[in-house]
Amino acid sequence: MPKSNLDLINDCDSFPYDTFPSQQSAFTGYYTFLLPNDARPHGLLTSATVQSMPWTSDFRIDHSTKTVHLLPASHNPADLASSCTSALSNLITKAIQTNTFPILHGKHSEPYPILGAPKGPISIERFARSLFGLTARGAHLTVYTRTVHGLSIWVPRRSPTLFTYPHCLDTTVAGGVTTGEDPFTCIVREAAEEASLPEELVRTHARSCGVLSYMGLRDEARGGGGGEQGLVTPDLIYVFDLEVGEEVRLEPGDDEVEAFYLWDVETVRRGLAEGGFKTNSAVVMVDFLMRHGVVRPETEGDYVEIAMRMHRRLPFPVSARQVL
Amino acid sequence: MPKSNLDLINDCDSFPYDTFPSQQSAFTGYYTFLLPNDARPHGLLTSATVQSMPWTSDFRIDHSTKTVHLLPASHNPADLASSCTSALSNLITKAIQTNTFPILHGKHSEPYPILGAPKGPISIERFARSLFGLTARGAHLTVYTRTVHGLSIWVPRRSPTLFTYPHCLDTTVAGGVTTGEDPFTCIVREAAEEASLPEELVRTHARSCGVLSYMGLRDEARGGGGGEQGLVTPDLIYVFDLEVGEEVRLEPGDDEVEAFYLWDVETVRRGLAEGGFKTNSAVVMVDFLMRHGVVRPETEGDYVEIAMRMHRRLPFPVSARQVL
Numbered sequence: 001m002p003k004s005n006l007d008l009i010n011d012c013d014s015f016p017y018d019t020f021p022s023q024q025s026a027f028t029g030y031y032t033f034l035l036p037n038d039a040r041p042h043g044l045l046t047s048a049t050v051q052s053m054p055w056t057s058d059f060r061i062d063h064s065t066k067t068v069h070l071l072p073a074s075h076n077p078a079d080l081a082s083s084c085t086s087a088l089s090n091l092i093t094k095a096i097q098t099n100t101f102p103i104l105h106g107k108h109s110e111p112y113p114i115l116g117a118p119k120g121p122i123s124i125e126r127f128a129r130s131l132f133g134l135t136a137r138g139a140h141l142t143v144y145t146r147t148v149h150g151l152s153i154w155v156p157r158r159s160p161t162l163f164t165y166p167h168c169l170d171t172t173v174a175g176g177v178t179t180g181e182d183p184f185t186c187i188v189r190e191a192a193e194e195a196s197l198p199e200e201l202v203r204t205h206a207r208s209c210g211v212l213s214y215m216g217l218r219d220e221a222r223g224g225g226g227g228e229q230g231l232v233t234p235d236l237i238y239v240f241d242l243e244v245g246e247e248v249r250l251e252p253g254d255d256e257v258e259a260f261y262l263w264d265v266e267t268v269r270r271g272l273a274e275g276g277f278k279t280n281s282a283v284v285m286v287d288f289l290m291r292h293g294v295v296r297p298e299t300e301g302d303y304v305e306i307a308m309r310m311h312r313r314l315p316f317p318v319s320a321r322q323v324l
Numbered sequence: 325m326p327k328s329n330l331d332l333i334n335d336c337d338s339f340p341y342d343t344f345p346s347q348q349s350a351f352t353g354y355y356t357f358l359l360p361n362d363a364r365p366h367g368l369l370t371s372a373t374v375q376s377m378p379w380t381s382d383f384r385i386d387h388s389t390k391t392v393h394l395l396p397a398s399h400n401p402a403d404l405a406s407s408c409t410s411a412l413s414n415l416i417t418k419a420i421q422t423n424t425f426p427i428l429h430g431k432h433s434e435p436y437p438i439l440g441a442p443k444g445p446i447s448i449e450r451f452a453r454s455l456f457g458l459t460a461r462g463a464h465l466t467v468y469t470r471t472v473h474g475l476s477i478w479v480p481r482r483s484p485t486l487f488t489y490p491h492c493l494d495t496t497v498a499g500g501v502t503t504g505e506d507p508f509t510c511i512v513r514e515a516a517e518e519a520s521l522p523e524e525l526v527r528t529h530a531r532s533c534g535v536l537s538y539m540g541l542r543d544e545a546r547g548g549g550g551g552e553q554g555l556v557t558p559d560l561i562y563v564f565d566l567e568v569g570e571e572v573r574l575e576p577g578d579d580e581v582e583a584f585y586l587w588d589v590e591t592v593r594r595g596l597a598e599g600g601f602k603t604n605s606a607v608v609m610v611d612f613l614m615r616h617g618v619v620r621p622e623t624e625g626d627y628v629e630i631a632m633r634m635h636r637r638l639p640f641p642v643s644a645r646q647v648l
């Protein structure tokens with residue numbers, strides 16, 4: 001059974017919506033994660049995570065209000081953000097040492113910012129963010145060319161040795177945006193590393209085209225490492241387009257890509273329908289096809305629902321000043 | 325005080341969000357509008373509307389559940405949709421005759437479809453849809469050209485004699501999508517009528533680029549005709565781009581446009597910041613500037629919130645098969 005475009009969105013934006021008229025909230029059962037001096041929840045933890053985590057004195061767990069409050073024991077108000085980062089780092093180190101969560105893979109990972117932290121950047125390691133249900137940022141670049149036959153898109157096949165989504169189809173270039181990095185800087189770097197694209201070409205011609213958002217619910221069937229169930233994974237994906245001439249050839253620049261294909265739109269759509277793409281890269285491709293007039297309102301019965309769902313309003317702050 | 329891009333979104337997407345943790349729902353106080361054999365609410369009516377409406381026997385009002393149910397007294401199941409359309413038409417005729425609602429302007433208007441009606445198209449007149457809080461569809465086309473200095477956009481000034489938003493700046497071409505029409509057909513027609521653009525040019529080169537959604541809350545300050553307060557106005561705006569050469573000149577084709585200007589991006593942004601644009605056309609322009617890399621994540625602090633808000637997930641069905 002081929003996947004519809006909406007099926008591809010459902011695979012990614014899998015956390016239930018609270019629908020109207022009001023019902024039991026999908027958030028019930030989760031603990032909310034709170035930062036100092038900020039009433040806005042930044043993430044959600046499962047009860048299982050709260051029970052297993054080797055909490056330090058920097059965290060106050062309240063089972064009656066179902067909250068996890070980060071309140072570093074020793075902190076200077078002027079230095080609160082770095083105290084929070086240290087507190088999280090100490091906690092994750094302890095969790096890695098005690099081998100508590102398979103999803104941590106027994107090792108440290110890159111620092112990701114907690115979005116909307118009110119007093120400067122607070123970081124948490126990438127592998128740990130799912131345990132706290134914190135929002136992560138990615139940047140995706142779609143490289144395409146116009147031929148006499150229409151659009152053609154550069155589609156990589158991921159290496160069979162990759163930890164996540166081995167051998168799947170993917171966005172031309174993609175990466176996680178780390179603390180202190182902006183999405184464009186990230187994509188310029190990744191384009192050189194993954195696709196051997198000259199920095200100058202990308203910096204001059206890649207076009208910022210928007211940001212997608214969705215909220216995942218991790219279950220075992222979904223895979224991706226770790227046996228944890230019910231983890232919440234809100235994501236932002238900043239999307240960029242780069243039109244190149246037919247003379248430009250993409251070549252793998254590192255061992256993450258097995259090969260690059262230059263595919264026409266019909267071949268790309270077949271890859272989507274067969275479920276061949278990495279889950280969130282499928283959504284990025286559907287957005288690309290909508291922005292380029294390939295997926296259209298006259299022929300896609302789920303057009304409006306797809307557009308709304310791939311720009312989900314997250315229930316967590318995405319900027320320091322955002323009022324939820 | 326110049327308006328930020330987020331201010332422009334707030335002007336349009338003004339109905340409150342139900343935020344987490346759950347609180348008193350913004351929907352409380354409204355009556356939901358229900359179609360036969362469909363549990364999904366299609367719209368919201370204020371108590372004032374429910375009290376004043378000269379209801380016919382085709383409608384069942386339940387004050388305990390706060391619902392307005394359309395159940396045409398005489399109907400053949402095979403012909404349910406047209407019975408519903410007739411029931412609404414009879415009701416609106418009565419309301420016009422009794423001069424109950426200023427927003428009806430004492431006259432009939434074009435048929436708009438009730439989106440997601442399960443058994444074929446049910447129509448309601450355009451002026452009446454706000455009374456029921458039903459979702460309306462518009463189509464907007466932005467015509468632009470690339471010069472050596474960058475993008476330039478064709479911006480019309482609305483006629484000073486127009487009923488709504490006289491003398492405001494606007495999207496190049498825009499119109500409401502009526503029953504039985506698709507957004508592209510609408511925009512091809514409007515482009516010829518409003519901007520004297522040849523049908524063949526638009527049909528061949530206009531590109532479908534997505535759909536925006538927001539939910540308005542009509543208050544007196546907002547204007548737009550009629551003294552009714554608290555009406556809910558969910559909208560879908562299908563967006564199209566058309567790139568033309570510098571030799572193409574736009575000229576008003578009817579009396580709705582006073583003049584067309586070819587403006588560079590900075591002039592357009594000044595018009596937005598000064599609040600010079602029609603409310604929803606400002607949102608369409610912000611989306612255009614985001615898709616074209618002018619409004620960017622590195623420099624727009626509200627980038628993510630804007631993207632999420634201009635694709636609001638409406639709490640009403642947008643297709644017959646949508647599960648809310």
